Amino acid sequence: MEKRVLIAVLLSIAVMYGFSFLFPPPPAKVAKTTAVQGSTSSSRNTVTTQAETVVKPDLTKGALPVAQEERDISVETDLYRAVFTSKGGAIKKLTLKSYRETTRPGSPEIALIDGSSNRTLTTSGDGFLIDPNAQFATSAPAVIKASGAEKKELEFVWTSNQGVVLRKVYSFSGNDYGIQLVQQLSSVGAVQQAGTLRLTLANKVITGSKEGRYEVYGPVTLADDKVSTVPVADLAKGAKAYDKQIIWTGFADKYFLNSVIAKDASIASVKINQLNPSQVESVISSPQIVLKPGESVAAAYRIYFGPKDLEVLKAQGSRLEEVIDFGWFSAIAKPLLITIKFFKKYVGNYGLAIIIITIILKILFYPLTHTSYKSMKEMQKLQPKMQELKEKFKNDKDGMNRAVMELYKAHKVNPLGGCLPMVVQIPVFFALYKALMFSIELRHAPFYFWIQDLSAKDPYYVTPLVMGVTMFIQQKMTPTNMDPVQAKMMLMLPVVFTFMFLNFPSGLVLYWLVNNILTIAQQSYINRTVK
Numbered sequence: 001m002e003k004r005v006l007i008a009v010l011l012s013i014a015v016m017y018g019f020s021f022l023f024p025p026p027p028a029k030v031a032k033t034t035a036v037q038g039s040t041s042s043s044r045n046t047v048t049t050q051a052e053t054v055v056k057p058d059l060t061k062g063a064l065p066v067a068q069e070e071r072d073i074s075v076e077t078d079l080y081r082a083v084f085t086s087k088g089g090a091i092k093k094l095t096l097k098s099y100r101e102t103t104r105p106g107s108p109e110i111a112l113i114d115g116s117s118n119r120t121l122t123t124s125g126d127g128f129l130i131d132p133n134a135q136f137a138t139s140a141p142a143v144i145k146a147s148g149a150e151k152k153e154l155e156f157v158w159t160s161n162q163g164v165v166l167r168k169v170y171s172f173s174g175n176d177y178g179i180q181l182v183q184q185l186s187s188v189g190a191v192q193q194a195g196t197l198r199l200t201l202a203n204k205v206i207t208g209s210k211e212g213r214y215e216v217y218g219p220v221t222l223a224d225d226k227v228s229t230v231p232v233a234d235l236a237k238g239a240k241a242y243d244k245q246i247i248w249t250g251f252a253d254k255y256f257l258n259s260v261i262a263k264d265a266s267i268a269s270v271k272i273n274q275l276n277p278s279q280v281e282s283v284i285s286s287p288q289i290v291l292k293p294g295e296s297v298a299a300a301y302r303i304y305f306g307p308k309d310l311e312v313l314k315a316q317g318s319r320l321e322e323v324i325d326f327g328w329f330s331a332i333a334k335p336l337l338i339t340i341k342f343f344k345k346y347v348g349n350y351g352l353a354i355i356i357i358t359i360i361l362k363i364l365f366y367p368l369t370h371t372s373y374k375s376m377k378e379m380q381k382l383q384p385k386m387q388e389l390k391e392k393f394k395n396d397k398d399g400m401n402r403a404v405m406e407l408y409k410a411h412k413v414n415p416l417g418g419c420l421p422m423v424v425q426i427p428v429f430f431a432l433y434k435a436l437m438f439s440i441e442l443r444h445a446p447f448y449f450w451i452q453d454l455s456a457k458d459p460y461y462v463t464p465l466v467m468g469v470t471m472f473i474q475q476k477m478t479p480t481n482m483d484p485v486q487a488k489m490m491l492m493l494p495v496v497f498t499f500m501f502l503n504f505p506s507g508l509v510l511y512w513l514v515n516n517i518l519t520i521a522q523q524s525y526i527n528r529t530v531k
Helices: 002-017 232-237 310-316 327-347 350-364 366-381 383-392 397-410 420-437 462-477 484-490 493-501 506-529
Strands: 046-048 072-076 080-085 090-100 109-113 122-126 143-145 151-159 164-173 178-187 193-204 217-223 226-229 240-242 246-253 256-262 269-276 279-285 288-291 296-307
Touching: 072 151, 090 296, 109 256, 109 296, 143 151, 178 193, 178 288, 193 246, 193 256, 217 232, 217 240, 217 269, 217 279, 232 269, 246 269, 246 279, 288 296, 296 310, 310 327, 327 350, 327 420, 350 366, 350 420, 350 506, 366 506, 383 397, 420 506, 462 493, 462 506, 493 506
Parallel strands: 046 288, 072 143
Antiparallel strands: 072 080, 080 090, 090 109, 122 193, 151 164, 164 178, 178 296, 193 279, 193 288, 217 226, 217 246, 240 269, 246 256, 256 296, 269 279
């Protein structure tokens, strides 16, 4: 869908105005990271720590908790409901309380982990012989609740036959989607051990659907100072691996994200595999760990399972907001989205906020568009004289060019006057397109009457059809220097755009429709005032 509209808009501008510009994005700055709870050797990528870790083991009290049969622990905050399991100390279900699958009454909450696929955030090890299906012990109650700024913890403990104690401590806050996770290894044996900790992010693949939230779907990683998105289909050709400056890795659809964020360089590498058509896993490895007798080492992470809301993601830190692809003009798209959200607070409706921002943009660009349309109008008036020059100099191309330039000079007309002002607006048009197309704020946001979801298509196709009519009127009113055949071909563009916009989000159609109406009003004014 995105490719079609970009191609169509570029084609329209190219035909109408002659050329278009694309601007490359500025290079992002590298965020510095530090070692995991200690110093990292650049030559061996080895982590060593002192006994002062995030969660200290108490090895003086003797007996450690003993695992019994598998237990489920429910965690509920203001934002989500989750079910943890003692099998692997992992998450088996997580739903978001503020987001529903559909707009129908009683629709189920969005499930980022639905319980039907494998557990996620299981732990294994290279060198430490950690069983991802191990039965962890926990003394936590069956239900843990956190509200507001209240903080709660959930601890799982497992002891290996090699004398290593693994503690997994999850920390929650009532008003935050982020979850702190600390994986701590403690030695209770007499032998030094070395290896890595591995955390597996399991993701369920939805097959056969490219609509709604699944238009964008797949693993995404910020590594080596760039965000890399991998289409699920590409994983069938082989695994994807990253091992340089990994900030976070995750699995995202159009509106939601499951991710693991490094803390103190706790992620050394990520390997993404497709296990089967419905399962993709990201294996997240720590730097090399050396565990001496009586010592402990901890690898810390921040887990984020939640909406791709720009402000919420930015609050998590670690450049997590870059998971939203605003394209080449993100520096413009982000302020536009923030502005739309600002107006929504006052008018209470995202549709009205889109109309307001469209009017504001039209006012800001009025001098440019006025100059453009006026220049095209003046050029149109010169067409009879241009035709005379073509007849006069039909066998002298150089002479004709000189005569045309003299004609422009005599009438003070700039032949580029109709093009350049429009080119300046292209970045804003594309940026607003991106902001509306991928904004979770518009998801299930009602407008009025039959439009009850601005992120979905108009169910009765009224707005796309009206948009096509306004585009046709705008075409007829716009001055043109084209010959009659070209002009007739241009009149096909409204038809093409109408068919494309039939399945576009109604919020995007609303923007285009209002912009067309304002352009018609502006063109009508110019046609009356410029004689």
